[in-house]
Amino acid sequence: MSGPAVDGGADHLGLRGQILPRWVPLAVAAGAVVVSLLIYLLTPVDSEIQIVLMSALFFVIAMTAVSTAVEGGRRARDRFATTLVYGAFLLAVIPLVAVLASVISKGAGRLDGAFFTHSMNGIGARDVGGGIYHAIIGTVEQVLLASVLAVPFGLLVAIYLVEYGRGRVSRVISFFVDVLTGLPSIIAGLFILAFWVLALDQGFSGFAGALALAVLMIPTVVRSAEEMLKLVPNELREAGYALGVPQWRTILRVVVPTALPGIVTGVMLAVARVAGETAPVLLTVFGTNLINSNPFSGEQSSLPLYIYSQAGQPQQFAVDRAWAAALVLIIIIMVLNLIARLFAGRNRLR
Template identity: 60%
Template sequence: MSHAVIADKRPSTLRGASLPKWTPWAIAAGSVALGLGISAAAGLDSKIQWAVMAGVLFVAGTYVIAARVEGRRQAKDRVATSFVWVAFLLAVIPLLSLVWATVQRGTKVLDVYFLTHSMGVVADSEAGGGIYHAIIGSLEQVGLATVIGAPIGVLTAIYLVEYGRGNLARAVTFFVDVMTGIPSIVAGLFILSLMLMWDMQPFGFAGSLALAILMMPVVVRSTEEMLKLVPNELREASLALGVPKWRTILKVVLPTSLGGITTGIMLAIARIAGETAPVLLLVFGNPFINNNPFEGAQASLPLFIYQQYSQSAGSTAAYDRAWAASLTLIAFVMILNLAARGIARWKAPR
């Protein structure tokens, strides 16, 4: 009996050899060092070539070492994981480089004065001025686009999920898919053609209409997916109690998916906040403060960045203002994304 108990406590020999947990880090360090050595020996100055070479060496080294120790089957699994990490790094490194370059160059003139003053009588080649007029224009144009596009998008998604059947629903779905891929310049040209028909001058609300066109399909798609995640049992239980369908949607379906719908709307706002082409065609830009989006040309942050950078050939001041406005726009989009995540967690069903 005692021999049987001792035999049961022995470690199993069915499990093959495995690499230690620090092996991927060691392979990565070796790949980086070998990539640097090959780049130095070959005289390669491009960081992109060095990064790709290090990634290939990391994947190849992982497969060779894992195949010798753990076998080919486990080696293939580790290679797939390595590809995921390499792809992740290839996506993150350019993003971090972009953010770092924007922060480094945008903080030169970004201060309270820059955020609370307009260009006014300051020429593009002169130092000074700010983006207050552009911030007002962006907030008003994006806000009006949200007021127009968000309700239409949500109601369209409700129709497609809760009521849509037959040819009409298929036609709406088709046109939503088509609108998702429409370039922003096409939406701007459509509104511009309407303005030319009525002989209208550029004004902020025209840009809002174009941005609303770009926003609606994003809201429809995100809201549609969120509504489909609501369990049908909740709908059936409400209908079984004699509650009308419209009230079931209003009191059961929408509150359950409110967090996801709000997140989709916030992400759609972040998507249209950086559009330049429709604003350039319809709003036209204005160095002075214009608080009325229904009359006269207005500024916006993307348009301000474009105009300042186009004038930066002989002016360092315009170049710095363009980067500072870019940093402000990135901060605005980042705040919207963080707010969307916060609302999604707050309104998530428990």
């Protein structure tokens, strides 16, 4: 009786093994950084990115070796996989942080009251002043119009595919949604330019730009809403049917509210995608330095067009305005995401 128990305890201890103290990964990371800096000082390596990559590589090799020697191969493999996961996370976050830091450092200095309340009307290439008031109005109106057009249509298509779609019609719709998902943005702009602006002779306007942006938003809204609706448990639908509730009312009062947070997230992804598009609005809105608050008449500006035009000028004043406008565009998208999160949280089905 005692023999098997002792053996079992020994096997358990063998599987457990020794565990490295918590300070060991920090010490190994510091050593990897020191070795990388020595290589930087003694060799022609002069890139900060190369130093970071070498430090990461040395850390992975050293940590795996130390863990294998002390903890055994099983824990070493676990630490190796964990290190790769954290490394992939850092590789994904570092570019985002670098972009945000660059935009904030180069654009924050130009933000002031005049920048938000003035347009570029009467501002020459070498003038210091000017603002983005006309561009903000254009971006907000064009994105809102595109959302009004794309979100209800995309949501209805997603509901049809999930709740009603069967057979060839559903497969054809899914095929065209997949085609639109990979559609280059300039193709959407060319389509609206040829159809709305030239063929129908409607002229350049903010609404024409909103049509092009809506074409780009629809597939993202459809796919995100479709996936969220598929995640709603069938038991909720069956409970509504068992109570005698019609299918359309079950979808409206149970299925859609349950999937609403995910749907709103998908809509925000679509908004974030089209808010920074330049090619479609360049072909359909055309751009202007004047304030035009009517998206249905006349040329209009937008923040992407403003950034494109200012960044292409050789004067440093114009480049500074472009960085500031880019920062404002990021802030607008973040505010829209925050509002959407709050809206989804308040309307979550309990």
